Amino acid sequence: MQFTSDNAAAVHPAVWKAMMAADAPDAPYDNDALSQRLDATFSALFGRECAVLWVASGTAANCLALAAMVPPHGAVVCHREAHIEMDEAGAPGFFLHGAKLLLADGASAKVTPETLAAVIDPIRDDVHQVQPHAISITQASEYGCVYRPEEVAAIAAFAQARGLGLHMDGARFGNATAYLGCSPAEAAGAVDALSFGFVKNGGMGAEAIVFFDVEAARTIRYRRKRAGHLQSKGRFMAAQILAMLEGGLWLGNARAANAAAAEIAAAVPGRLLHPVEANEIFLTCTAAEREALRAQGFAFYNWGADAARLVTSWDAKDAHVSALARALAGL
Structure with a gap:
């Protein structure tokens, strides 16, 4: 994922x-x-x-x-x-x-x-x-x-x-x-x-x-x-x-990516390092928590010692987004 x-x-x-x-x-x-x-x-x-x-x-x-x-x-x-x-x-x-x-x-x-x-x-x-x-x-x-x-x-x-x-x-x-x-x-x-x-x-x-x-x-x-x-x-x-x-595809794709990021951010408001206004989420996340997320199949980047960066895309699968939101909320 x-x-x-x-x-x-x-x-x-x-x-x-x-x-x-x-x-x-x-x-x-x-x-x-x-x-x-x-x-x-x-x-x-x-x-x-x-x-x-x-x-x-x-x-x-x-x-x-x-x-x-x-x-x-x-x-x-x-x-x-x-x-x-x-x-x-x-x-x-x-x-x-x-x-x-x-x-x-x-x-x-x-x-x-x-x-x-x-x-x-x-x-x-x-x-x-x-x-x-x-x-x-x-x-x-x-x-x-x-x-x-x-x-x-x-x-x-x-x-x-x-x-x-x-x-x-x-x-x-x-x-x-x-x-x-x-x-x-x-x-x-x-x-x-x-x-x-x-x-x-x-x-x-x-x-x-x-x-x-x-x-x-x-x-x-x-x-x-x-x-x-x-x-x-x-x-x-x-x-x-x-x-x-033509046809506004660029804007529709961006809206889809933004919506996925907003769903994930809503699951962990207390962890957010910056407001989530586009399709990137920066949040506090210890090394052990990051390891636990990766063990569940989520791929993302570390962001310093105790943070992570998550990026959603136009083709983000609803099931993957919802699964990540649940996993983060359950940390």
Whole structure:
């Protein structure tokens, strides 16, 4: 019974079907008919003009998006628990040719204008210190907590006042949007670029970089090629993304994953380390308790000495979710 990661979930049948349908001759790279539809499809979804590039991983999506905003001598401000800091093996420094990450604090891996200012304000405006050029936030955060539209708006206003770009790591953007019950535009707010995640939500191997600053996408097309992410049969990348978007499959899948997490969280409210707002649950759990759960067939990750992380996915089986909720309540 798998609760380690939503990356372990199955590919949605609609995605396989779309990829099979795309298995016909078409123009190479991103000149095919499906890739050419992405800009208009995302523009309609967000209600403003977008330029969209597909890539194969969330790491590439994050780093290429930031490369549009940050020069090699600059810096990105993010939470100290951000994925780009903790789980991308130095990829931001690689893609950004040496740019630095500056780390901010905040509850549940969410930054605020105040915690961002605490990092930025002490930096002198001179050649001897690395200057920030962008802020990166994660929706939903690395602890499964969601930025409300007013929180994103406050950060966007802060970034604009400081002349900084704003990037959103949306590996679980679907889960955040589903939780908020708002439009995608409201969940994203006034960001300059969004890494729109599909792999964790039913896709196979395609993520989208959504540029709301359309001109920024021009340079990144060259960087994508240089990074090895311009696939020659790009229609298969676009097919996955379109299959997830059309008919709202991305949102339905996210709602299913969120509902499974909510059922599990409701069984152990006293153990929760963070509010459960998307599809991740962090809870107190001793080594002996974790061993007891694994003996019953549950797979999940340890999270430090006395905690565990549980992640639900779009295809979580009702029987497995209910069994885990009962097992946790019985500890």
